[in-house]
Every structure is written in structure tokens, then in C-alpha cells.
Amino acid sequence: MNLHSIRYPQPLVKGDTIGVAAPSSGVGESMHRHLEDSKHHMERLGFNIKESTSLRNNSKCVSAPKETRAAELNAFMLDPGIQAVIPPWGGEFLMDILPLLDWEALKKSPPKWVLGYSDLSTFLFAYTLLTGSASAHGTNYVDLRSNELDPVTARWLDVLQTKADEEITQxxxxxxxxxxxxxxxxxxxxxxxxxxxxxxxxxxxxxxxxxxxxxxxxxxxxxxxxxxxxxxxxxxxxxxxxxxxxxxxxxxxxxxxxxxxxxxxxxxxxxxxxxxxxxxxxxxxxxxxxxxxxxxxxxxxxxxxxxxxxxxxxxxxxxxxxxxxxxxxxxxxxxxxxxxxxxxxxx
Missing domain, CATH: 3.50.30.60 (LD-carboxypeptidase A C-terminal domain-like)
Incomplete structure (x- = not known):
């Protein structure tokens, strides 16, 4: 018999705020235009965007020192004004921030959707295992810069808008x-x-x-x-x-x-x-x-x-x-x- 039930975040709705943090690699200046395109697309869908301070930096494969990256992700995950976190993309060294995250607070706080893949799956994996909260392995923020997404990628929003006890097929x-x-x-x-x-x-x-x-x-x-x-x-x-x-x-x-x-x-x-x-x-x-x-x-x-x-x-x-x-x-x-x-x- 299963001893616990998975915790599902509240579904995304228009007017919600999406936090864009970079807990692994950040986005160098030459790619900032992609962030702008993604932001515009999200705003057209009805969402507000809040960027972390380190998002638009990148040096030696990371957006900032591990302490800064952990603090920014902690803040976004625990901020009741942010309903989802979608990093720009993956990277190499997300594992460095895991010992610095406030896991007890994450277990007690309401779950929220985190979406990404590659190195972001390092956090998604740990988050679900340690807190029993659902997380979403799928496309990243930079890849949502197009107004015309293909039918498979576009389902990311349907998945994050599905409620607990509901069902969805891809x-x-x-x-x-x-x-x-x-x-x-x-x-x-x-x-x-x-x-x-x-x-x-x-x-x-x-x-x-x-x-x-x-x-x-x-x-x-x-x-x-x-x-x-x-x-x-x-x-x-x-x-x-x-x-x-x-x-x-x-x-x-x-x-x-x-x-x-x-x-x-x-x-x-x-x-x-x-x-x-x-x-x-x-x-x-x-x-x-x-x-x-x-x-x-x-x-x-x-x-x-x-x-x-x-x-x-x-x-x-x-x-x-x-x-x-x-x-x-x-x-x-x-x-x-x-x-x-x-x-x-x-x-």
C-alpha cells in the first residue's frame, strides 16, 4: 500500500507570475534576445515574468556562485507571489546548490510547478523524491520563445494547467x-x-x-x-x-x-x-x-x-x-x- 500521496501544484492560470531563475547556467549577452522573445510570448499567454538577478549572467558554466544560485532558487520557490519556476535551460553544475537549499521549508510550503530538462532534471528529481511534490520534465524557457509552437511542445501549458485528480494525454x-x-x-x-x-x-x-x-x-x-x-x-x-x-x-x-x-x-x-x-x-x-x-x-x-x-x-x-x-x-x-x-x- 502506498503510504503517501503526491502533492500537485495549483494549475497555472492567466495573471500568474512565472519566475525565471538560473540555478545552473545563465544566459550570456549574445542570447539575451531569446529571453526577450520568451518573455513576450509568455506575456501574450497572460503571464507575468519575474527574472532572478543572476539570470542574464554566465561565467564558467554557471550564472553565479553556488550560494547565490541557491538563494535565488530558494526565494522563488518559497515566494507565494510566484506560481511556477521555469529556468532558461540546463547547464552543468546544478548539483552544487542542492546542499544549500532549504529542503525543510520546501517540504512544508505549497508545491509549485518547476519545468525544465537537462541539468534542471537534477533539481526536479531531488525535489520530487525529497518533498513528494510533482515536477515537470519538459521544454525550457528559451525554447518557448516562438509564438507558433509545434503540437508536442505546446502541451507544456496544458500539463501545468491540469488540476489534481484530473487527467491529460499527450x-x-x-x-x-x-x-x-x-x-x-x-x-x-x-x-x-x-x-x-x-x-x-x-x-x-x-x-x-x-x-x-x-x-x-x-x-x-x-x-x-x-x-x-x-x-x-x-x-x-x-x-x-x-x-x-x-x-x-x-x-x-x-x-x-x-x-x-x-x-x-x-x-x-x-x-x-x-x-x-x-x-x-x-x-x-x-x-x-x-x-x-x-x-x-x-x-x-x-x-x-x-x-x-x-x-x-x-x-x-x-x-x-x-x-x-x-x-x-x-x-x-x-x-x-x-x-x-x-x-x-x-x-
């Missing part, structure tokens, strides 16, 4: 972006998309259905939390997932096939995958094979004997577009013939 993309071009206002979705099932023969993908509580993030960053106080995965599984099990959604950036296998092996040995009912893997970014050892070899070596569905090339992570995954929500995944859907229930 469907897979038809095309993804093969290369980044920040000169464009949105994504250049130039390559046909197709989710794939590990172990399935090409053209013979049987329909797949599985469910569980969603948890995951960027493997490059969340695996640095293994063995620290900021990743009590076993406690989370016992307290929140005992009845339903889990769906792990994972993506990678800058790792080759061997790196991916090593990270998955470590996660499994740490007990993270106990009770897993299935896995979703995003299209790997910055990826290369290792000799004749490939991405699917890594997945098979790490997870093949668990006898649960493993889907890959999912709309998730550093190769847009991506669905918005809510850590803690009850997820139901359906897949058939290269297409997929994610149904989330906020219970």
Missing part, C-alpha cells in the same frame, strides 16, 4: 529536429519520428501497454546523485509507488553507448529499478557507438532480462520536440506501429 510527434539552429524562432522538425520497441523485429512491433508512477530525467546528471542524500529512490518507491510500480523515463546528452550502459548498470545496482513496469528512452543527443556496441546493445545489456517493455527514440530530452513528463503522476503508456501516447493521472 501523443508522439510526427517529426523531430536533427540539428539545432537558434536563429529560428522555433524548432526545425525535419526528420520523421518513430518510437521503437527494444527487441522487436523491424516492422513487427506488437502493441504495448504499461503503467506506473513516472520518475526520471537526464542520465548524465541525475546519476551523480547516487549515494547522496538527494536521491532517496528506495524510500520514494516504498512511500509512493508500492501499489502501481514505476515507469522510468530517461534521456542522455554527450554519452556514447558504453557510457549509457555504465550509468544504467549503476542505477540498477543502486536499486532504482525495483518495481519498474517499463522504460522510456529519449533520442540520445551527442551520441556515438562504441566499436560494435550500440545504443540498443546498452539497453539490452542493462535491462533486457527485466522482461518489461523498453521503448526508445521517444519524444524526450535534448532532441526536440519533447513531451512533458510529470514526476510522481500515474502514467499509462500505449504504443503501436511507431506511435505512442502518454496518459497522466494526477493522483
Amino acid at each position: 501523443v508522439s510527434s510526427t517529426h523531430y529536429q536533427s540539428k539545432w539552429n537558434m536563429a529560428l524562432p522555433g524548432f526545425n522538425l525535419d526528420t520523421p519520428s518513430s518510437w521503437k520497441q527494444l527487441g522487436a523485429t523491424e516492422g513487427k512491433h506488437a502493441p504495448v501497454r504499461f503503467s506506473g508512477r513516472l520518475i526520471g530525467g537526464c542520465m548524465d546528471t541525475i546519476t551523480c546523485l547516487i549515494g547522496t542524500p538527494y536521491a532517496p529512490v528506495k524510500d520514494y518507491l516504498h512511500q509512493y509507488c508500492a501499489d502501481e510500480g514505476t515507469i522510468w523515463y530517461l534521456e542522455s546528452c554527450e554519452m556514447n553507448a558504453s557510457d549509457i550502459y555504465r550509468r544504467l548498470w549503476q542505477m540498477r545496482q543502486a536499486g532504482w529499478f525495483v518495481g519498474a513496469n517499463g522504460f522510456l528512452f529519449g533520442r540520445p543527443a551527442g551520441y556515438s557507438d562504441t566499436a560494435d556496441f550500440t545504443f540498443t546493445d546498452a539497453l539490452s545489456s542493462a535491462l533486457g532480462d527485466l522482461n518489461v517493455p523498453v521503448l526508445y527514440d521517444v519524444d524526450l530530452g535534448h532532441i526536440p520536440p519533447q513531451m512533458t513528463f510529470v514526476n510522481g503522476a500515474l502514467g499509462q503508456v500505449s504504443y503501436e506501429d511507431g506511435g505512442g501516447a502518454l496518459h497522466m493521472i494526477y493522483v
Whole structure:
């Protein structure tokens, strides 16, 4: 029996204030125009924007010293006048601020939506595990600078406007972006998309259905939390997932096939995958094979004997577009013939 219930933030409504803080990398001057475009887009949607002091700075991969970054995120998370926090993008060293955050206050304060991916998943992951509050792994603030978002990315707002005890469904993309071009206002979705099932023969993908509580993030960053106080995965599984099990959604950036296998092996040995009912893997970014050892070899070596569905090339992570995954929500995944859907229930 689950011992606790996930806490869901109040849904975003017009007139709410979104805090834009940079707890990892900030935004250098050459990219400030993107912040302005994102701000204008958010204001057109009816939201107010409040920027942190360090947002428009960046030096040595961070917006400010760790003490400043932690203080700014703490302030935004605990400010009742801010209803959501959406950082500009990820970065490299968010883990430095975790020991400096006021976790007791975060546990006691009303939850609020935090949206992002890449290094931001380091905070999202810890926030959900430590406080039992839902968090949203999806697009970042800078990628919301276009007035015409693609149908998959645009669902971020629907996800954050869904109330506790309500449900929402997202469907897979038809095309993804093969290369980044920040000169464009949105994504250049130039390559046909197709989710794939590990172990399935090409053209013979049987329909797949599985469910569980969603948890995951960027493997490059969340695996640095293994063995620290900021990743009590076993406690989370016992307290929140005992009845339903889990769906792990994972993506990678800058790792080759061997790196991916090593990270998955470590996660499994740490007990993270106990009770897993299935896995979703995003299209790997910055990826290369290792000799004749490939991405699917890594997945098979790490997870093949668990006898649960493993889907890959999912709309998730550093190769847009991506669905918005809510850590803690009850997820139901359906897949058939290269297409997929994610149904989330906020219970």
C-alpha cells in the first residue's frame, strides 16, 4: 500500500507570475534576445515574468556562485507571489546548490510547478523524491520563445494547467529536429519520428501497454546523485509507488553507448529499478557507438532480462520536440506501429 500521496501544484492560470531563475547556467549577452522573445510570448499567454538577478549572467558554466544560485532558487520557490519556476535551460553544475537549499521549508510550503530538462532534471528529481511534490520534465524557457509552437511542445501549458485528480494525454510527434539552429524562432522538425520497441523485429512491433508512477530525467546528471542524500529512490518507491510500480523515463546528452550502459548498470545496482513496469528512452543527443556496441546493445545489456517493455527514440530530452513528463503522476503508456501516447493521472 502506498503510504503517501503526491502533492500537485495549483494549475497555472492567466495573471500568474512565472519566475525565471538560473540555478545552473545563465544566459550570456549574445542570447539575451531569446529571453526577450520568451518573455513576450509568455506575456501574450497572460503571464507575468519575474527574472532572478543572476539570470542574464554566465561565467564558467554557471550564472553565479553556488550560494547565490541557491538563494535565488530558494526565494522563488518559497515566494507565494510566484506560481511556477521555469529556468532558461540546463547547464552543468546544478548539483552544487542542492546542499544549500532549504529542503525543510520546501517540504512544508505549497508545491509549485518547476519545468525544465537537462541539468534542471537534477533539481526536479531531488525535489520530487525529497518533498513528494510533482515536477515537470519538459521544454525550457528559451525554447518557448516562438509564438507558433509545434503540437508536442505546446502541451507544456496544458500539463501545468491540469488540476489534481484530473487527467491529460499527450501523443508522439510526427517529426523531430536533427540539428539545432537558434536563429529560428522555433524548432526545425525535419526528420520523421518513430518510437521503437527494444527487441522487436523491424516492422513487427506488437502493441504495448504499461503503467506506473513516472520518475526520471537526464542520465548524465541525475546519476551523480547516487549515494547522496538527494536521491532517496528506495524510500520514494516504498512511500509512493508500492501499489502501481514505476515507469522510468530517461534521456542522455554527450554519452556514447558504453557510457549509457555504465550509468544504467549503476542505477540498477543502486536499486532504482525495483518495481519498474517499463522504460522510456529519449533520442540520445551527442551520441556515438562504441566499436560494435550500440545504443540498443546498452539497453539490452542493462535491462533486457527485466522482461518489461523498453521503448526508445521517444519524444524526450535534448532532441526536440519533447513531451512533458510529470514526476510522481500515474502514467499509462500505449504504443503501436511507431506511435505512442502518454496518459497522466494526477493522483
